[in-house]
Amino acid sequence: MGKRTSGGLAALSIAAVLAATGCGVTSDSGADAEGSASADGPLTDLRIMVPNSAGGGYDTTARVAAQTMESEGIAESIEVFNLPGAGGTVGLARLINEEGNGDLAMLMGLGVVGASHTNDTDARLTDTEPIARLVEEPGAIVVPKDSPYETIDDFVEAWKADPALLAVGGGSSPGGPDHLLPMQLAETVGIDPTTVNYVSYDGGGDLLPALLGSKIAAAASGIGEFKQQVENGDIRVLAVSSEERLEGIDAPTLVESDIDLVFSNWRGIVAPPGTSEEDQQELTDALTEMHGTDAWKDALETNQWTDAFLTGEEFEAFLGEQDDRVSNTLEQLGLG
Numbered sequence: 001m002g003k004r005t006s007g008g009l010a011a012l013s014i015a016a017v018l019a020a021t022g023c024g025v026t027s028d029s030g031a032d033a034e035g036s037a038s039a040d041g042p043l044t045d046l047r048i049m050v051p052n053s054a055g056g057g058y059d060t061t062a063r064v065a066a067q068t069m070e071s072e073g074i075a076e077s078i079e080v081f082n083l084p085g086a087g088g089t090v091g092l093a094r095l096i097n098e099e100g101n102g103d104l105a106m107l108m109g110l111g112v113v114g115a116s117h118t119n120d121t122d123a124r125l126t127d128t129e130p131i132a133r134l135v136e137e138p139g140a141i142v143v144p145k146d147s148p149y150e151t152i153d154d155f156v157e158a159w160k161a162d163p164a165l166l167a168v169g170g171g172s173s174p175g176g177p178d179h180l181l182p183m184q185l186a187e188t189v190g191i192d193p194t195t196v197n198y199v200s201y202d203g204g205g206d207l208l209p210a211l212l213g214s215k216i217a218a219a220a221s222g223i224g225e226f227k228q229q230v231e232n233g234d235i236r237v238l239a240v241s242s243e244e245r246l247e248g249i250d251a252p253t254l255v256e257s258d259i260d261l262v263f264s265n266w267r268g269i270v271a272p273p274g275t276s277e278e279d280q281q282e283l284t285d286a287l288t289e290m291h292g293t294d295a296w297k298d299a300l301e302t303n304q305w306t307d308a309f310l311t312g313e314e315f316e317a318f319l320g321e322q323d324d325r326v327s328n329t330l331e332q333l334g335l336g
Helices: 057-071 086-097 110-118 152-161 177-189 204-212 223-231 277-291 294-303 312-332
Strands: 019-021 047-050 079-082 104-109 129-144 168-170 198-200 218-222 235-240 264-271 306-311
Touching (some): 047 057, 047 086, 057 079, 057 104, 057 129, 057 204, 057 223, 057 264, 057 277, 057 294, 104 110, 110 177, 110 264, 110 312, 129 152, 129 177, 129 204, 129 223, 129 312, 152 177, 152 235, 168 204, 177 198, 177 218, 177 312, 204 218, 218 223, 223 235, 264 306, 294 306, 306 312
Parallel strands (some): 047 079
Antiparallel strands (some): 019 047, 019 079, 104 264
């Protein structure tokens, strides 16, 4: 990773930055006792890989993070690139094969954890160098505007009548958030999850046209995946999986609808195995600095992401816990 002109950055925080090349400049505020940003120069030569298609949640998070770091002078010329395939495991395998490459990082999340267990791959996120968990995002059950289902109750009633008939799509492989949400929803409303007709797409960019084209009855994904289409009326939100209603979204929570389920997805950044401690710290510092900016806070609000910043050993422990939990869930569904 390109070095700063004078020294290391100080601690920076949460953001979704993966899939890019080239980094940027640091802010010009001096480091304080708590490890705020230093003015030692830009982070350069960073490439952030997004392991699924353009337009999805990973892609949006990476590009917003890259733009924020560049606009705030934390990094410059970051390149975000997409390497889709197999629920993110094509990108994961690429990352692991780039051992020691301090100029590369990957935006990832719960979906890649699940895909690493359900696809034919030896690649695991636990083999990477954890950098930072950035955000959490509630899920949503959505339908196209001409759907016969006006409410979540309408959909659940039809779903119960014939779970195999109503296809539910998601932008992640089995074990990912878009798969786990409808599985947990089915179980909560009394449907055997093994009877659910779940259709997997490689990210929100592929899921959206399937939903708009009525190839599936409904979709389960992060609300941010459909923000524009919800605003222009092409998609109707039946319910969100957050604890409370989301500002600007005219839809109840599942709990409000007497469905006792709260669910959220998360996203973060990892580096190739063998990345030097110095390069890991530089990227951690840059993300920490970004996390402290008003621009990033505005981005969280705009995209309805929840700040979930976590670094170091805590993020590493979190990844291990998530890997174990997903593995156990897939075994219960007969997919492990």
